Amino acid sequence: MDAGELDDVIARAKAQRIPKGTAVFRQGEPTKSFFVLLHGRLKVVKVTPSGQQVLIRFVNPGDIYGIAKALSREDYPATATAVIDSVTLVWPSDIWDEFMTSHPSMSLNVMRMMGDRLQEAHTRVKELSTEEVERRVAHTLLRLIAQSGRSTEEGVMIDFPITQQDLAQASGTTFHSVSRILSGWESEGLVTIGRRKVVVSDVEGLSHLAEQAPSGKE
Amino acid sequence: MDAGELDDVIARAKAQRIPKGTAVFRQGEPTKSFFVLLHGRLKVVKVTPSGQQVLIRFVNPGDIYGIAKALSREDYPATATAVIDSVTLVWPSDIWDEFMTSHPSMSLNVMRMMGDRLQEAHTRVKELSTEEVERRVAHTLLRLIAQSGRSTEEGVMIDFPITQQDLAQASGTTFHSVSRILSGWESEGLVTIGRRKVVVSDVEGLSHLAEQAPSGKE
Incomplete structure (x- = not known):
């Protein structure tokens, strides 16, 4: 886009602060707006009728999101919540x-x-x-560090607070399984786990594990 | 689009026949073209490095497909094969x-x-x-009859040849499991199965089964 076009687009937006933990929109609400994230991080979660949660994706700065109405849906298909204090543009x-x-x-x-x-x-x-569960969790982590990784002395850290429950909901498994898998990897020196913090210490080792031959899965 | 625009778009297309069983493009090939299906039916399948197949979708008449290059990919992410004799436009x-x-x-x-x-x-x-396997297969079948169902005396038939292997690859399970599940449903009067043919005799019953409470899944 040239500068004139960009001016026109920005001129019609409102800016909005989204404090950590609050929702920009909720699943099932009518689609009144679409958004571009300026700063911060959101997670987009879909809830099933029986209450199970599936993490659809994290929204990064620069991403357009909430475009359901644009795609002829009358309601948002998921809920977008700020993981850290965030700022968004709204149209x-x-x-x-x-x-x-x-x-x-x-x-x-x-x-x-x-x-x-x-x-x-x-x-x-x-x-x-x-893929069975361990490889799926490995692929989820590798995707997250590719999209939002930051190099540190310990290894590549996911650049925002993330819980083991988030990883479970992004990998189609349970908190219990993720917890067991991460403990195993930590003792093998592949990852370091803190409170709401995940660091991949050995990216090559984790990639190797993610690509191993399948053990068969129903 | 108005008639003039449509003329311009059509004028730049070539038509191509795709005999049953042949591929329009293969996973990994460079993306030279994009397409609109005029007549027939394609299935789009992704193969994993270890040779497992995942059915991404069926392409119906009127669908645009093979738009990988348009989305800045250099190769097709999957293989599109004609399920019946088909005709496509190519740009x-x-x-x-x-x-x-x-x-x-x-x-x-x-x-x-x-x-x-x-x-x-x-x-x-x-x-x-x-969801556990049975509900996933039910949802796959319901999606297929919503997209490509045809009413017959026996019930709603999927409007093109489909195998139990296709259903397995579209539901993330094995041929063996699909076969067992369909036999069970057939004896309950929910479906009728023939060679490369699936008819849903009781849509309401199958929908009920698809929406039942989850039995828990790792």
């Missing part, structure tokens, strides 16, 4: 079509971003369909 | 950006379609993460 949903048709380069970018998410979702479908 | 990948920027209403439609696929992929992630 009313009903300007989506006009925005995209009058800013074609923006719409190409949105398509690329949707393509990336679609590929990530298909990768998760593949992992959930063919 | 060179390098005209994608020009196409989308000069036909904004087309790009809005593509975004909506990608949004639908993203929601379907997230639904599968949710099912694979939280």
